[in-house]
Amino acid sequence: HLKLECTYFSSKRSLCQQVLERFDQQYSQELGDLWPSARAVLLDPHSWQYGVMLNRFTTVTGITQILQSQGFSTLLPQTCPPNDSHLQPDSTSHELCQDLQSEPSLSSPRPTLQCYIHPYPLRFPSQAHRPGQLKQYYLLNAASLLPVLALQIRDGEKVLDLCSAPGGKALAITQCATPGNASVFKGLCKLLFDFIYYHTLDYSHFLLSLLQVLVDAPCSNDRSWLYSCSSQQGEQRLKERARLPALQTQLLRSALSAVRPGGAVVYSTCTLSSSENCAVVETVLNDCPENGTSSPYRHRLGILVVPQLQYTAMKILILKMNSQCIL
Numbered sequence: 584h585l586k587l588e589c590t591y592f593s594s595k596r597s598l599c600q601q602v603l604e605r606f607d608q609q610y611s612q613e614l615g616d617l618w619p620s621a622r623a624v625l626l627d628p629h630s631w632q633y634g635v636m637l638n639r640f641t642t643v644t645g646i647t648q649i650l651q652s653q654g655f656s657t658l659l660p661q662t663c664p665p666n667d668s669h670l671q672p673d674s675t676s677h678e679l680c681q682d683l684q685s686e687p688s689l690s691s692p693r694p695t696l697q698c699y700i701h702p703y704p705l706r707f708p709s710q711a712h713r714p715g716q717l718k719q720y721y722l723l724n725a726a727s728l729l730p731v732l733a734l735q736i737r738d739g740e741k742v743l744d745l746c747s748a749p750g751g752k753a754l755a756i757t758q759c760a761t762p763g764n765a766s767v768f769k770g771l772c773k774l775l776f777d778f779i780y781y782h783t784l785d786y787s788h789f790l791l792s793l794l795q796v797l798v799d800a801p802c803s804n805d806r807s808w809l810y811s812c813s814s815q816q817g818e819q820r821l822k823e824r825a826r827l828p829a830l831q832t833q834l835l836r837s838a839l840s841a842v843r844p845g846g847a848v849v850y851s852t853c854t855l856s857s858s859e860n861c862a863v864v865e866t867v868l869n870d871c872p873e874n875g876t877s878s879p880y881r882h883r884l885g886i887l888v889v890p891q892l893q894y895t896a897m898k899i900l901i902l903k904m905n906s907q908c909i910l
């Protein structure tokens with residue numbers, strides 16, 4: 584049963600001062616003027632926003648109306664805006680929107696992710712686990728959907744979600760394409776909540792067989808690292824942080840060995856740290872002589888989503904994500 588009222592997120596979390604000091608040092612240099620507002624969001628759990636992703640494998644009767652009556656609106660465009668809309672400042676956005684909406688080679692439209700967000704950090708109640716039943720919706724940080732959208736998954740494609748646990752993005756992947764075998768997908772949705780995963784660094788047994796690979800790499804998750812740790816744990820995590828780029832580089836190389844020509848590898852993290860983001864991608868690109876300094880890839884190494892208080896930035900980013908865009 585749905586609890587019909589939304590509640591503000593409240594929790595007692597203890598801040599790890601050492602981690603904050605390191606972030607201040609590093610991010611004021613890397614992000615400049617953007618850091619104070621990003622810092623304010625990270626330090627105020629009440630301002631953290633969660634999207635509500637509907638599960639299209641269940642009948643979602645009534646939830647859409649409840650969400651809309653509470654002021655939630657869809658994150659992704661349900662229909663493409665006209666070419667001169669203020670939300671899509673360039674033609675790339677319009678093409679991306681059309682691409683998100685439909686698959687030209689298929690007679691029926693491709694399923695789109697249904698995610699609702701609110702202009703204020705209102706938290707929709709999470710749905711309790713009901714044995715034998717799928718959840719009708721999941722709460723997740725809306726920015727987590729960007730790597731999944733970047734995969735541009737089409738029906739029938741093989742996707743490897745290389746660092747899957749606990750499974751938020753894998754769930755989003757299941758919402759993006761029509762599965763060949765619906766019961767397998769339903770089983771997957773269930774399994775993902777049992778936190779099943781395995782650790783290896785070698786994915787070469789998939790050698791050149793996959794079209795899409797997602798590397799949502801283990802990283803110094805800024806938001807959670809700031810909280811819930813003693814000063815001893817903080818020290819330990821900062822040491823661990825220095826070792827992460829080597830692991831991330833290994834995982835990204837392994838993903839590249841599994842993807843077939845013409846496919847795509849999407850690398851994502853939930854840290855703002857440049858040494859775990861563009862530096863990792865650059866290191867791997869440097870392996871390939873054809874990706875020299877004059878390569879066009881150099882100018883489009885990725886999108887950095889910096890937490891801000893205005894939610895509209897997220898919608899605009901979704902429409903612009905195919906072009907070079909650093910917020």
Ligand SMILES: C[S@@+](CC[C@H](N)C(=O)[O-])C[C@H]1O[C@@H](n2cnc3c(N)ncnc32)[C@H](O)[C@@H]1O
Nearest residue numbers: 746747748749750751752782783784799800801
């Ligand atoms: C950022 S989390 C992934 C979150 C997940 N994609 C999601 O959306 O729920 C990174 C995960 O990678 C796992 N991991 C660490 N080393 C790994 C490895 N060698 N192969 C696969 N996963 C690994 C970690 O245990 C962690 O669960």
